[in-house]
Amino acid sequence: MHRIFGILLLAFSSITVSNASHLVGGDFTYECLGNNVYRLKLTIFRDCNTGAAPFDPVVPFGIYSGASLIVVRSVPLTNFYPHVPLVPDTCSPPPPTVCVEYAEYIDTVSLPPSPFGYDISHQRCCRNNGIVNILGSGATGNTWHTSIPPNDTFCNSSPQFLSFPSLLLCFNEPMVIEIPMVDPDGDSLVFSLCNPLMGAGMQQNNGPNGIIPNPPTPPPYAFPPYAAGYSATVPITGSPPPSINPQTGTITLIPNPITGLFTVAVCVEEYRNGVLISTVVREMQFVVADCILLTQAGIRSQAELGDSATCIGRTISFRHFSSGMKRAFWKFNDPGNAPHDTSTAFNPTYTFSDTGVYEVMLIINPGEGACEDTAIALYEVRDSVENFFTYGPSPCLDKSLVFNLQGSNLSPNASIQWNFGSNATPSTFSGRQPPPVVFVDDGNPYIVELITEDYNCSSAYVKELDLHPRVSVDVQSDGDFGCLPFTMNFSATIAAVGPIEIFWDMGDGTTYANTSRVTHIYRNPGTFNPRIEVRTRSFCVDTISIDIEPIVIQPSPKAVLQVSKRELSVYDTEIVFTSSFSDDVLYSELHTGDGWMVSPAPELQRYQYPPDSARYVAYLMVENEYGCTDTAFIPILVLPVTNVFVPNAFIPNGSGRNDLFRIAASNVKTYELHIFNRWGQLMFSSNDPEYHWDGTLNGTPVPSGVYVYKLQVIDNQENAVQKEGTITLIR
The missing domain is CATH 2.60.40.1220 (Immunoglobulin-like)
Incomplete structure (x- = not known):
């Protein structure tokens, strides 16, 4: 709604300057006070900036019953209301050179029921000059008329006008003219656009063509002539033309761009039990102009609101930049929530049922004619894109890590970019689920960047991974071969971050836990597969199992050595050795302990030790085919004599x-x-x-x-x- 205020002022100024007349409109009503007493009220509106004479101090009311003049009442000015605003709201500012004022003439009169009823009128010249839809308007006067029905034993009151409408109409704008009324008796009212009544003239007397006829002439009354294209039902041209609601009296129209003054009359018929009993007429003079409207609807665009309205999810706080807004009506056109997709808040917050593009409409001052305006804005509602990732199963170097996309749900067309860095394989990936990633220690931090974009909403998530080396184990043992019973020593050198758990399995059903060194005795022959398992429970949670080289354990031979006596005297040093061993022995040696040896060891062996006190260890060593040996030891004492x-x-x-x-x-x-x-x-x-x-x-x-x-x-x-x-x- 863009108007030029200067044009509006010029329009009104031209109207004001070219008119010396002043009558703008009015109406005649009455109220029955009981006992055949009626309170008569004449309301006359006029232009107060034309320089015309003031309201008449006394006016004549002519009261007719049928064709007979019953009485002429001289009614003084009762109430005067100066400078009534042309526009009762602030949607269209009234020109400072144009104003309206009105006067009320009130009289109380006793009128007994009459078979003809009563016609009451007042006539006065003249209307404003230059009324567009009335020919010769400046020389045409007004008749204000009301009627009391015949035989009014009911004590009827006419319909009462409650207020006078705004007299400013803006062309090319939807306009609404309210005619608020009430009937004191509860009778039915029917509204229509009708002819205004003409009366009086320019003659300087009180005759029928005088400025103020006294007495006023009786009905019927003539209608003023309309200019071409205008009529009682089309007093103002428009697209569409004006129409009136017969039940409410509301007039709607969009005036054509023709500036000037226009006379409009509304007839209000009073029906009781389906019978017409009276009619009152209100005449109004409207100004049609190119308006500066102080109301303008506006919705802050999504781009203007920026981050507060873009990619934030389905709940959006809207902001208006309207002017002159007294009431608001928002329609969000959300099929998933209809018909509840509306709000009357000035700056509403609304949650859409789904993502998508919506046409949001704001109507300010709905139903207020020129004060109403509409703005429409497109809003793209998208869920916020806030993505991140998790990874696992454990933060270990040189071990496959699985990355899982987390956060916002993304559409199938979303762009998802992963950057794992030069110390990772693969280093980049495009898509939702990257393959397993392996990081190596190259001295640089382990930084992963995830960038997602969906419907122009983007998210960037960067995380430095806290990765740790995997546990490493180096196992040493005494070898891979032994003879029963064989004692094997194992030791493990372990490098790990955090606490560890150690499990040894010797391969023969024996296990050890939480020690890095194990001494184990194999007591049965066979081939055994020992293994070690090391687990970490923090940092790099990892398990490593190492199969130690198989160990072959062979049976050992059995050696038995016996002597005739273990203690000898220096006076008697002879001893007898008895050797025995298992059947698998292939080689044997008997050692007396003083340097003498015999092989193979005989079953019986006599031997003479030197005649000196001494301690000897004799032993029998045997060996089988596997190279396994057994040795039997016997200590020998050569004792001195005391x-x-x-x-x-x-x-x-x-x-x-x-x-x-x-x-x-x-x-x-x-x-x-x-x-x-x-x-x-x-x-x-x-x-x-x-x-x-x-x-x-x-x-x-x-x-x-x-x-x-x-x-x-x-x-x-x-x-x-x-x-x-x-x-x-x-x-």
């Missing part, structure tokens, strides 16, 4: 011969000697067999005589030797 010699006398005279009490002992481990005199006094004691008594006590020679000794010896074989006796000391 000898103790105690002399019975000695002569401590310093001659160097037999002057010490010397005990000779061999194979002695411990030694304890005590010597007493005959009164029991301790003369000498020694723990060393090489420490001898020289016949003194504390350095003083003791007298000659007999002394008692006590000797206890423990030899190297833990045997005890005890001796007691006397010795003679000779001086």
Whole structure:
């Protein structure tokens, strides 16, 4: 709705300047107050900016019953309403040079029921000059008329007009003219477009053609002549022409672009029980112009709202930029929610039933004629694209990772681009489900970029992966061959991030857990397949199983070695060896432990050890066809003889011969000697067999005589030797 205000002003100015007349319209109604008393009301509207004379201070009401004039009532001006706005709303601003004012003339009169009823009228000249649809309008006066039905014992009241409509019409715009009315008696009302009534003239007298006829002339009344193309039912041309609702009196039209003044009359017929009892006429003078409308509907486009309305899902907050909006009606044209796809909020938030392109309509001030306007905007409703990915089964290097697209549902035509980086195979992929991806450690971070685009909505998701090396295991063992019973040592060198679990399977039904070193004894022959399994439970959750080289365990031979005795005396060192072994023995050796060996080992073998005390380990070694051996060991002891010699006398005279009490002992481990005199006094004691008594006590020679000794010896074989006796000391 784009209008030029200057044109509107010029139109009104030209109308105002060219007119010296002033009558704009009016109506005549009455109200029965009871007891045949009626309250008569004449309402006259006029242009208040024409410089014409003010409203008449007193006007004549002519009351006729049939053809007879009953009375002429001189009715003074009762109410005056100056400068009534031409446009009651703000949709079309009234020109500052044009205004309307009106006067009410009210009279109370007693009128008894008459078989002819009553016709009441007032006449006045003149209408405005230059009315487009009336010829010679400036010299044509008005008749305002009402009628009381015959024999009115019911005390009828005429229909009452509640307000005067806006008198400004905008061409090429849908216009609505409301004629609000009420009938005090509840009678039925029928509205129609009709002829206005003509009366009075330009003569300077009170006659029928005078400016104010007094008395007014009786009915019937003439109609003013219409210009070509106009009539009572087409008082204003339009596309379509005007029409009136007979039940409500609402006039709708779209005026043609012809500016000027137009007279329109509306007849309101009053029916009671289907019988017409009275008719009132309202005459109105409209101004048709190229309007500046202060109302304009506008919807913020999706591009203007930007991120707040694009690719955000099915719920969108709409914004208007309308002017002059008092009421709003939004229609979202959403078939999935119809008929509930509407809103009366100024800036509504609406959730569409599905994605798609919708024609959104905003009607501002619906049903308000010139105040109504419509705006339409296309909105593309798309779910927000917010995609990301998950990956697994575990964040490990050198192991296939499966990437799964997550987030928004995408259409089949969506673009999905993956960039895994140069340290991954594959490094890029286009599509929903990439193949398994393997990352290697090249010193660079592991960054994955996912870009999705659907219906011009896009999402970019970048994530640095926290990848860890897989667990590595290096196993060492004692070999792959053994003989029963075979003790095998295993050790595992493990590199892993985080805690680990270790499981060993020895292949013979024996398992070990959570140790990196295992010592296992194989007790049965056979081929065994040991294996190790290492698991990580955090970071790179991984399991690695390693089959260790098979181990072959062969049976071992059996060797049995027996001797005639295990302890020998240095005086008798002969021994007899008895050798026996299992049937699978192919080779045998008998070792005496002193360097002598015989092979194959005889069943019986006599042997003489050297006559010296010593400890020997004799053994029998046997070997079978698999190279498995067995050895039987026997320790042999050649024991010395324990000898103790105690002399019975000695002569401590310093001659160097037999002057010490010397005990000779061999194979002695411990030694304890005590010597007493005959009164029991301790003369000498020694723990060393090489420490001898020289016949003194504390350095003083003791007298000659007999002394008692006590000797206890423990030899190297833990045997005890005890001796007691006397010795003679000779001086």
